[in-house]
Amino acid sequence: MPLVKNGKIATDIYVHVADGAEIPADGAILVTAARFLEDSEALLQRPGKVGVIWPNNRDLDDLVPYLDRLAAVALVFPSFRDGRAYSQARLLRERYRFNGELRATGQVLRDQFVFMLRAGFDALDVKKEKDADAFAETVKRYTVFYQPTGDGRATALSRRTQLRHSESASP
Amino acid sequence: MYAYDELDRTLLHERVEEFRDQVKRRLSGELTEDEFKILRLQNGVYLQLHAYMFRVAIPYGTLSSKQLRALAYVARRYDRGYGHFTTRQNIQFNWIKLAELPDALADLAEVGIHAMQTSGNNMRNVTSDQWAGVAPSEVEDPRIWSELLRQHTTLHPEFSFLPRKFKIAITASDHDRAAIRIHDIGLRLHKNADGETGFEVLVGGGLGRTPFIGKTIKPFVHGRDILSYVEAILRVYNQYGRRDNIYKARIKILVHELGIEKFGKEVEEEWQLLRDSALTLDDAAIEEVRSRFSYPAYEKLPHMPDELKQAAHDPLFERWRKNSVFPHKAQGYSIVTLSLKPVGGPPGDATAEQMDVIADLADRYSFGEIRVGHEQNLALPHVAKRDLPALWKALDKVGLATPNVNLVSDIIACPGLDYCSLANARSIPIAQELTRRFANHDTAGLIGRLHINISGCINACGHHHVGHIGILGVEKNGEEFYQITIGGRADESAALGTLIGPSVPYAEVADVVEDIVEAYLALRDSPDELFIDTVKRLGVEPFRERVYATR
Numbered sequence: 117m118p119l120v121k122n123g124k125i126a127t128d129i130y131v132h133v134a135d136g137a138e139i140p141a142d143g144a145i146l147v148t149a150a151r152f153l154e155d156s157e158a159l160l161q162r163p164g165k166v167g168v169i170w171p172n173n174r175d176l177d178d179l180v181p182y183l184d185r186l187a188a189v190a191l192v193f194p195s196f197r198d199g200r201a202y203s204q205a206r207l208l209r210e211r212y213r214f215n216g217e218l219r220a221t222g223q224v225l226r227d228q229f230v231f232m233l234r235a236g237f238d239a240l241d242v243k244k245e246k247d248a249d250a251f252a253e254t255v256k257r258y259t260v261f262y263q264p265t266g267d268g269r270a271t272a273l274s275r276r277t278q279l280r281h282s283e284s285a286s287p
Numbered sequence: 288m289y290a291y292d293e294l295d296r297t298l299l300h301e302r303v304e305e306f307r308d309q310v311k312r313r314l315s316g317e318l319t320e321d322e323f324k325i326l327r328l329q330n331g332v333y334l335q336l337h338a339y340m341f342r343v344a345i346p347y348g349t350l351s352s353k354q355l356r357a358l359a360y361v362a363r364r365y366d367r368g369y370g371h372f373t374t375r376q377n378i379q380f381n382w383i384k385l386a387e388l389p390d391a392l393a394d395l396a397e398v399g400i401h402a403m404q405t406s407g408n409n410m411r412n413v414t415s416d417q418w419a420g421v422a423p424s425e426v427e428d429p430r431i432w433s434e435l436l437r438q439h440t441t442l443h444p445e446f447s448f449l450p451r452k453f454k455i456a457i458t459a460s461d462h463d464r465a466a467i468r469i470h471d472i473g474l475r476l477h478k479n480a481d482g483e484t485g486f487e488v489l490v491g492g493g494l495g496r497t498p499f500i501g502k503t504i505k506p507f508v509h510g511r512d513i514l515s516y517v518e519a520i521l522r523v524y525n526q527y528g529r530r531d532n533i534y535k536a537r538i539k540i541l542v543h544e545l546g547i548e549k550f551g552k553e554v555e556e557e558w559q560l561l562r563d564s565a566l567t568l569d570d571a572a573i574e575e576v577r578s579r580f581s582y583p584a585y586e587k588l589p590h591m592p593d594e595l596k597q598a599a600h601d602p603l604f605e606r607w608r609k610n611s612v613f614p615h616k617a618q619g620y621s622i623v624t625l626s627l628k629p630v631g632g633p634p635g636d637a638t639a640e641q642m643d644v645i646a647d648l649a650d651r652y653s654f655g656e657i658r659v660g661h662e663q664n665l666a667l668p669h670v671a672k673r674d675l676p677a678l679w680k681a682l683d684k685v686g687l688a689t690p691n692v693n694l695v696s697d698i699i700a701c702p703g704l705d706y707c708s709l710a711n712a713r714s715i716p717i718a719q720e721l722t723r724r725f726a727n728h729d730t731a732g733l734i735g736r737l738h739i740n741i742s743g744c745i746n747a748c749g750h751h752h753v754g755h756i757g758i759l760g761v762e763k764n765g766e767e768f769y770q771i772t773i774g775g776r777a778d779e780s781a782a783l784g785t786l787i788g789p790s791v792p793y794a795e796v797a798d799v800v801e802d803i804v805e806a807y808l809a810l811r812d813s814p815d816e817l818f819i820d821t822v823k824r825l826g827v828e829p830f831r832e833r834v835y836a837t838r
Contacts, residue, residue: 196322196325196448197325197408197448198448198530199445199446199447199448199449199525200525200526200530202444202445202446202447202448202525203445203522203525203526204526206444206445211560225322227305227309227326230444231442231444231445231447232444234444235444235445246317257301257304257305258298258301258305258442259297259301260294260295260297260298260301261442262298262438262439262441262442262443263439263443263444264564264565264566265444265445271565272294272295272298272438273438273572273575273576274565274572275294276292276294276575277569277571277572277575280571280575281571
């Protein structure tokens with residue numbers, strides 16, 4: 117499953133530690149929410165980055181206190197049609213100002229790329245090789261956006277009002 | 288009319304190209320049918336009994352003559368020469384080929400028409416009053432807000448994979464022609480004590496197998512806050528709406544399970560955190576959208592022109608005028624409803640030839656504008672009264688002057704088992720038989736306003752729960768049976784109909800409806816008492832007795 121990070125196919129530096137498996141002494145790890153909450157202090161104090169896989173049916177409230185010490189949060193798309201993690205992503209980025217890696221995992225297909233970037237994801241565990249290869253071309257597909265989100269892309273409405281403003285300011 | 292600008296056009300073309308690529312990947316086998324299903328549904332493409340069905344959006348029911356001609360072209364070029372107008376201001380084509388869909392979309396995009404989100408678990412076409420902008424005593428044109436919401440809900444990055452479909456309707460008149468109380472979100476535009484524009488927000492209405500009338504979640508949300516408020520509702524729904532059972536996934540179930548107070552509290556909390564953000568609409572933004580709606584330059588015309596006085600001698604014209612012509616806000620003008628319910632015809636269908644004629648007539652008599660209503664009829668919204676006789680003649684020639692608007696043969700029906708893979712029973716032949724039974728327009732006129740709604744299955748696309756008489760097709764031991772309800776309505780006093788008794792077989796449905804109508808004629812306290820009011824006054828019992836006495 118190729119990882120696309122900041123627009124490029126990248127090597128996943130995180131070791132996915134299964135529940136019950138031994139935690140490596142150092143290096144970046146990705147653990148489940150249950151594992152993390154069980155022993156959060158120990159995990160955060162060990163050398164190496166920590167990322168948490170947060171399920172899409174669990175409130176973010178339990179995660180929020182740790183956000184500034186987490187290097188990554190991985191959200192889950194158990195199926196293509198389950199869009200709960202889009203809301204979680206926007207909340208993490210826009211409300212809780214999470215600046216670390218925000219990763220989409222699960223059923224991640226080409227046709228969600230633009231939505232995911234707009235919701236604040238910067239790393240995608242893409243399911244199909246071919247989709248990952250098509251990343252650059254896919255995300256260029258849209259140049260017009262109607263909704264303001266935390267990704268900072270200008271909305272159609274703001275572009276229009278600006279245009280109008282500059283038109284009326286010119287002689 | 289709303290005029291697309293360069294940005295709207297660009298987005299539409301980008302969407303068409305994306306879909307073209309998706310179809311290509313499906314045809315090459317790169318996408319599985321399961322994966323493609325969600326993608327095609329996001330663009331209005333269903334797989335039905337015989338072929339793909341293609342649903343095209345007519346946002347808030349407003350069409351230009353140019354757009355209608357493009358729909359006629361698609362009907363002719365890619366389909367079998369006709370289209371079917373639905374109860375949500377969409378048009379459906381029933382025989383389209385998958386490989387040709389991207390071209391059909393591209394042709395429609397040329398005139399600013401799309402099929403985005405006309406199906407699938409996302410925010411559907413935003414609907415409104417088909418008389419918006421021309422109805423007398425309207426608060427203001429609700430299409431400005433409909434368009435703002437259309438844009439905001441189009442390809443929304445957070446809400447394109449909701450638990451289930453999500454429908455928004457807006458009205459700005461006391462008389463609700465947009466059926467806002469049976470929508471996931473209903474918005475009633477009104478002014479507060481300070482004269483500011485805002486909305487009463489209703490939530491959790493919907494039909495289907497568990498019908499609910501929407502409840503007021505907030506009596507007044509200021510216009511500038513409407514996007515953030517809608518976003519707050521959607522965010523709560525996206526996270527907490529049920530995804531374990533598609534029959535319990537609509538927002539109405541969440542609202543019902545939590546109760547409107549608790550749901551309202553969740554939304555309020557979310558809204559307080561969202562409201563002061565880029566979602567707030569400033570005056571410039573609202574003005575920007577408003578400025579791209581154009582309005583006709585009405586002439587100062589007499590209330591009663593000579594042409595109308597002369598035509599009044601023709602009883603056929605008079606019957607049509609009294610039935611299908613409605614008051615307009617501008618003096619000397621009328622709104623004209625075009626019945627798509629000819630005797631013996633499938634409700635809501637129009638041929639490509641009819642669409643072309645309507646487009647020409649709109650150019651000649653209605654400033655190039657056409658409207659589509661949820662009752663599956665069309666309207667010409669700005670007809671000078673002096674032109675009514677000429678318009679009538681032209682409409683009559685192509686079968687569009689049936690004087691049955693709002694009468695017993697003005698039936699709302701879904702496509703039913705003739706087309707739909709979900710249906711249990713046929714809808715269209717029932718409607719056709721009823722229009723034949725009530726083919727005498729004078730008799731229908733004496734019966735007065737009476738809405739019959741027919742659905743071929745529990746999904747309720749024909750809105751049977753809110754028909755004055757509702758007919759629901761069910762399957763019993765492999766045969767088509769129909770449950771009959773009475774007393775439903777979809778307007779500002781929206782109510783769900785009550786079942787009158789055991790279901791009846793296909794062959795008896797028209798007889799039962801005739802019995803109900805005869806019972807009403809005998810029971811009404813005056814010719815002015817509408818069917819729906821008699822049912823309200825007396826309940827279903829006398830109707831039940833009449834129908835089942837001999838069955």
